[in-house]
Amino acid sequence: MLIGLDRADDAGVYRITDEIALIQTVDFFTPIVDDPYWFGQIAAANALSDVYAMGGVPKTAMNLVAFPAKEMDLSVLRQIIQGGIDKIKEAGVVLLGGHSIVDKELKYGLSVTGVIHPDRVLAKKNLRSGDRLVLTKPLGTGIINTAIKAALASPELTDKVTRFMAALNRDAARIMAQFDIGACTDVTGFGLLGHLAEMVCGSGTSVRVESGSVPVITEALEFASMGFVPAGAYNNKTFREYMVSFAENVPRTLQDICFDPQTSGGLLISVSETHALALVQALKAGGIKDAALIGEVLAYPEEKIWVV
Amino acid sequence: MAATVDARGLSCPQPVIMTLDEIKKGQSNEIIILVDTDTSKENVTRAAESQGFTVDKVTSEGEGYRISITRGQA
Structure with a gap:
């Protein structure tokens, strides 16, 4: 076993031979968008992401379904599964079966x-x-999903954020494999700073995040300032604020976004200084237009996160 | 006489929507909002400040909070 429960990483890793290790992960959740087909895609992209975050290539998948068969029409389930299947195909993964x-x-x-x-x-x-x-x-899917619940998001914005959530981290993972990478995770329910805190804990290092460089879905700034911040963001902040210091000039809105829980968020990568610019350029050239350098790992053993 | 928005028992984004609706009516310069979670307290504060209101006072009341806001800067 290379990575198991004791390490609490994105997925478990088990060595089969000197050349091959298995990566195994499981993830499922309740609907985060109204459209069943897109929900299927997002749930599948989110589950596949844990393999990408380990630097691996997903090969096979199994469906996990819980369905209120009495209250809901089966066509809803069919659309969800179809969304999942299409995303699995896009990833070059084979669906072997499942359980409902x-x-x-x-x-x-x-x-x-x-x-x-x-x-x-x-x-x-x-x-x-x-x-x-x-x-x-970019960050902000939790806040925008809250605005969608309040019926305040335009159809265009709903569509935009849905596509961000359904986007595979496959290309980012494939591109990152060509560079000198130290660590990687994917940003999901704990938000950017929550997941960064997991990386920092036990690392013997600290990090500085340049808040002005963090990619953000623009509309999330306005919705956050109006109070459409999900409870999860406040919970994330309470859980990790002992590690995090914000500079005075970081607006509250941006602080909220840094803790905003993401659905199927992007990869958070630490890359050697000499490879950093080239990695971002390669990601952008590969269609990952929002990729950005957001900070630096510091040789301070206090394991703190400074947001400036 | 301050208008009162009772958003107890409701989860976000409902308390924020009710606060914004009351502000948009434009009839009250002083509003009292009752909420029962920390998330609602934080979000109602943001909603009020984004609309040019100032949070005067937040007091614990029963299981929740009583937030009084007034139009304009303090």
Whole structure:
């Protein structure tokens, strides 16, 4: 076993031979968008992301379904599964089967198996001082989903944020494999700073985040300032604020966004200083237009996060 | 006489929507909002400040909070 429960990483990793290790992960959740087909895509992209975040290549998947069969029409389930299947195909992954149960609340997701070379596993906990931090998707999906619930988001914005959430982290992972990467994770429910805190804990390093460089879905700024911040963001902040210091000039809105829980967010990568610019350029050239350098790993052993 | 918005028992974004609706009516320069979670307290504060209101006072009341806001800067 290379990575298991004791490490609490994005996925478990088990060495089969000197050349091949298995990556296994499972993730499912309740609907975050109204459209069942897009919900299927987002849930699948989110589950696959954990394999990408380990630097691996997903190979097979199994459906996990909980469905309120009495209250809901089966066509809804068909559309969800179709969304999942289409996303799985896009990832070049094979669906092997699955399991469904009747439940009061609808849930969908995947268990995913991938492969990786045992020496090339990208764990969360390998920040190296001097490394630069790169984020590959803009933040703000939790806040915008709250605005969607309040019926305040335009159809265009709803569509835009849906596409961000459904976007695979496959290309980002493939591009990152060509560079000198220290650590990687994907940004999901704990928000940017929550996931960064997981990387920092036990690393013996600290990090500085340049808040002005963090990619943000523009509309999230306005909705955050109006109070459409999900409870999860406040919980994330309460949980990690002992590690985090914001400079006085970082507006509250941006602080909220840094803790905003993301659905199927981007990869958060630490890359050696000499490779950092080239990685961001390669990501942008590869269609990941929002990729940005957002900070730096510092040789301070206090394990703090400074947001400036 | 201050208008009162009772958003107890409701989860976000409902308390924020009710606060913004009351502000947009434009009839009250002073509004009292009752909420029962920390998230609602934080979000109602943001909603009020984004509309040019000032939070005068937040007091614990029962299981929740009583937030009084007034139009204009303090």
